[in-house]
Amino acid sequence: MSHILRPLIIIIFAGTMLVAQVDSLELDILTKAQTHMTEGRYKAARIAYTIYLKTDATSYSALYGMARINAFENNFDESIQYYNMVLQHYKGDPDAVLGRARVYAWKGEYSLAEKEFIAITKRFPDYEDAWVALADLYRWWNKPDEAEEVYSHLISLKPENPNYYIKRGNVYLSQDRINEARFDLERAVALGGDNRKTFTLLQKINRSPGQAVLNGGISYINEAFSSNEALNWSAYNEMGKLAGRKGTYIFHGIQAFRSGFSDDAIALDSYFNTWNNAYMNIYGQVTDAPNFLPFSIVRLELFQGFGSGWETSFGTTRMNFPKNPVDMYQVTGAKYAGNWYLRTKLLWIPIDNKTSRLYTLYGRRFLKTINQYVEFFYGWSAVPSSIISMEDLSRADAILYGITLQKQMFGQRLVFITWAMRKEVDASTQTISFGYWLNAN
Structure with missing residues (x-):
């Protein structure tokens, strides 16, 4: 009996070790892809993600990574396809919806982007990144009143974040609302904001031709x-x-x-x-x-x-x-x-x-x-x-x-x-x- 079991145990053990090695290799590929993304080496990341998707076609990390790579390389249609694939397998995922909406905005499809941003902020009212993206959209869309409203909401969510004062100050500056722009920028300075950004904008205010x-x-x-x-x-x-x-x-x-x-x-x-x-x-x-x-x-x-x-x-x-x-x-x-x-x-x-x-x-x-x-x-x-x-x-x-x-x-x-x-x-x-x-x- 032992003569029969010993080879079988060896085969099972070897198979287990092989599977473990394959899993480890796949995980290593995914880790390398994410490292390439972080370092901005999109071509290397694309290769690694493509290899990984051949072993797991529904991998969230790989599909989401491919969507981001294509967006960063201005391949907007391909990016949207990958985001759609993420949402096909992971329905309603907020990060994927947000990513796709950002791509719509970058494509200039502002109405479609606005619809998705608003939908996600309603589902997740504390999702800060979604509010930021919506405010940025309104700035690009030349809708300063709406941008101001969203930045004000962000300030109510994170009153100690100087970046939101800087961005709202930029909106005020675009409308020649000098006093309010100065208030927000000086508030950002007081909160320890990026002095390079704030001082540049304050200098712009001081140099602006006096539109009294x-x-x-x-x-x-x-x-x-x-x-x-x-x-x-x-x-x-x-x-x-x-x-x-x-x-x-x-x-x-x-x-x-x-x-x-x-x-x-x-x-x-x-x-x-x-x-x-x-x-x-x-x-x-x-x-x-x-x-x-x-x-x-x-x-x-x-x-x-x-x-x-x-x-x-x-x-x-x-x-x-x-x-x-x-x-x-x-x-x-x-x-x-x-x-x-x-x-x-x-x-x-x-x-x-x-x-x-x-x-x-x-x-x-x-x-x-x-x-x-x-x-x-x-x-x-x-x-x-x-x-x-x-x-x-x-x-x-x-x-x-x-x-x-x-x-x-x-x-x-x-x-x-x-x-x-x-x-x-x-x-x-x-x-x-x-x-x-x-x-x-």
């Missing part, structure tokens, strides 16, 4: 004091804005009313870049023969970005009232966190050897663009939230809270509204302001 963007708007503010109606005041503000490559300048014409008196004032509010990741705000206002407004207001504030999305500012304001000038100083700290802008501000006012302070916390949630947002704020202080006459700085400690909404509505108009309440021990003050800009950009 003109804008106009109007606003109204009303503040009511429960303790003394004689302190109530309101004002209209007509605004004109000029935004160009060197900065933004906002001109104000102000008509203010209080207790049967009125004052007129003009002002200029300007923002311009200083050095790397920094900008300056200068505000100047003058009033001729005022009844309750100051003769003049001058404010200087310097903003400096640093680290990963951090920002600080230092500012000073002088208000020249008919009786006594008032100086105010402030320091802020802020952080960009995805679509949020979180800020804290300390304002102090030295009066008669005493210092009044105002502490305020802000949380701003950006909506579709940098110009559209909702902002919540909360503060506490012994100082009124808005100071017109500086006649009463002896108020008890107060808390301040409110909300601001700024959103594109009624076509291109950028509508804004603010509601604020300040509560003291025995009194309260309510402030409402609203208005609009003619152009949301």
Whole structure:
């Protein structure tokens, strides 16, 4: 019996070893093909994949690899055939659908590519590569609004990824939306993005022939004091804005009313870049023969970005009232966190050897663009939230809270509204302001 079994065992063992060697050889061929792909040696990879497909005609790795090789070598029709073969054996595979859609896009068949990209993002809403491909498609297709929307979605998925800010900034730049482009690119720098890309685009912004963007708007503010109606005041503000490559300048014409008196004032509010990741705000206002407004207001504030999305500012304001000038100083700290802008501000006012302070916390949630947002704020202080006459700085400690909404509505108009309440021990003050800009950009 043993004489019969021994040869049979030897044959089975040898056959097993041969199969193992063949499997090992096939696996080695597939590994080499994938290595060739990684190193960009597509001709060698094609040969290896072709050999492997003769032993396993339904191999996912080999079919998918052949599809990619043909796509990279601009053999788009052959690439689509291989992707179809992958999907024939592995129905609904998201990577194969994405690859085929990309090839459609490279062929210029944008509508077909869009249909497949949208379908896959609906099936797999967290599939980041599919969203990236859809956004790129819209850029090639010259559909900046759709591209902006998809990049904004990607930023909501991965708010700390600087590449998406760079790409959305590129879209803004293509539409001459300079301020929003600069915001995204500087945000990318703060997040540690590719400095070569971001600085090149920022230089492009600074070199762009100053296509100044003109804008106009109007606003109204009303503040009511429960303790003394004689302190109530309101004002209209007509605004004109000029935004160009060197900065933004906002001109104000102000008509203010209080207790049967009125004052007129003009002002200029300007923002311009200083050095790397920094900008300056200068505000100047003058009033001729005022009844309750100051003769003049001058404010200087310097903003400096640093680290990963951090920002600080230092500012000073002088208000020249008919009786006594008032100086105010402030320091802020802020952080960009995805679509949020979180800020804290300390304002102090030295009066008669005493210092009044105002502490305020802000949380701003950006909506579709940098110009559209909702902002919540909360503060506490012994100082009124808005100071017109500086006649009463002896108020008890107060808390301040409110909300601001700024959103594109009624076509291109950028509508804004603010509601604020300040509560003291025995009194309260309510402030409402609203208005609009003619152009949301």
